[in-house]
Amino acid sequence: MSAVAESEAKILLTTQPGWAFATIEELRGLGVPGRFPRYHRDSSLLVPDLGKTEPDELGTPAIVCGIVLDAGSTGRDDAVSELTKGLKPKALKEKTLNLLRGSTGAGHRRFSISTEAYGRTTMHRKQLASAIEAAVKAAFPRWRRAPEAGARFLCKADPEYAVLALQLHTNLGGDHGERPGSLREHLAAGLLTIAGASRDSAVFDPFMGTGTILKVASEAFRAGPTIGLEVSRDTYEEAERRLKGTGSNIFNKRFEDFDMRSLPADANLVSNVPFGRRFPRASSEVLTELVNGSPFRGKRSTLLMSREQAMEVSKETGLRSRNVLVLGQPASIVYG
Ligand SMILES: C[S@@+](CC[C@H](N)C(=O)[O-])C[C@H]1O[C@@H](n2cnc3c(N)ncnc32)[C@H](O)[C@@H]1O
Incomplete structure (x- = not known):
């Protein structure tokens, strides 16, 4: 049979x-x-x-x-x-x-x-x-x-x-931010799912690029407030255009110059950190400080990064890590 x-x-x-x-x-x-x-x-x-x-x-x-x-x-x-x-x-x-x-x-x-x-x-x-x-x-x-x-x-x-x-x-098509390095929306949804984002939960992306994570957070997860930072002026302007009407609070700033104490106490850190290929890498020490500092205190963080950096950051923060591919490139998600 x-x-x-x-x-x-x-x-x-x-x-x-x-x-x-x-x-x-x-x-x-x-x-x-x-x-x-x-x-x-x-x-x-x-x-x-x-x-x-x-x-x-x-x-x-x-x-x-x-x-x-x-x-x-x-x-x-x-x-x-x-x-x-x-x-x-x-x-x-x-x-x-x-x-x-x-x-x-x-x-x-x-x-x-x-x-x-x-x-x-x-x-x-x-x-x-x-x-x-x-x-x-x-x-x-x-x-x-x-x-x-x-x-x-x-x-x-x-x-x-x-x-x-x-x-x-x-959901492989759609709006990718029209810029190399932008995250696909379904992968942003994957990060937000792992982060446990939900209606009215705060999401902070210190490396927002063109704002894909914040866009998906507010449109698909109804999360809020959503807060983002981006150092490059024209990438920031692209994010501003894409995030219009979502109520996101975004700043054209380096994350090192941002006062983390202004974030909601229960904010989720969700980000696609610069990998070092297209954008200069953020150092593992600085990322560790961010995750371990206030308001995250070693929790509520979901970060997509290079595999090498994921090993360093998960060792220093105690967060878990999982290997993934992003458009065929090896990467890791550090989360917990
Ligand atoms: C991998 S991209 C993020 C892509 C984003 N997820 C998207 O969909 O467009 C990393 C971004 O971090 C920005 N960046 C790099 N160093 C930064 C810093 N110190 N503070 C804030 N943004 C920074 C880069 O300009 C770049 O746009």
Whole structure:
């Protein structure tokens, strides 16, 4: 018997490598029960049962997909053979149309397929894509395959677990502050989730750049007051433009010249500190002083930084650290 499972509302979330733990925090915060991670080599996959949560309410994942078909390995066959056995045009059509009803923006009669296969699977990536293409064409004879267009099928497979899903929502696009070095909004949401930001909680970003963290804090988390500092004049002006109407208090200042005593006593420190590649690095001593000083006192801090600096800062502050990738670059989140 095939191990293909066909549950109604199963959702697949792909996250940036390393960031799954932020998404898991977010799902827990939303009351989604269960254990749901499945990992593929260089991306993280979560398969939660969202219940009544709408996929576009999620702030931290990269891509949200509805599961068309998934399969596990059996004693005899690996997950990829089980998945391809389940590629029946009639069922594929029904499931796809059901999912597309709930999604926005998928163009008509065109589809794209991206496949990732890890480990020693019975089919390699391209063979798997051809099998899926044949099934989609049999299900929808008028549809044409086109790169990155229309209905987007995503297949991820390893010998143990294989999944074919249809993209419903992505937060990889959008407003990135239009400047190199700006943080993507979903990663800012990840930092704020780890920081436990919530309605009316104060957020302080001493290296705000174009203000992504504060923007997401006030718009998606309804946090406030939000306070930010930025040393460069034109970056500050860009932040001012982006944060208009959010009520953020921002200053064109070096953080060394800012009086931390003016911050609310329960403020969260959430920041993407200068890494030293594009911007001059803030020293680990100065960061340690900031975290250990008033009002944070070694707590309520979530900082994205280089891995090397994370080791130094977590040693001096007692904060935890987790390795992540940011646009393919190694980095760490120091938090606690
Ligand atoms: C990694 S970027 C932050 C990017 C930001 N998260 C965004 O989305 O635009 C670090 C920022 O810190 C600023 N910066 C560097 N040293 C600073 C200092 N001593 N005080 C305040 N800002 C500083 C840099 O000009 C840069 O814009």
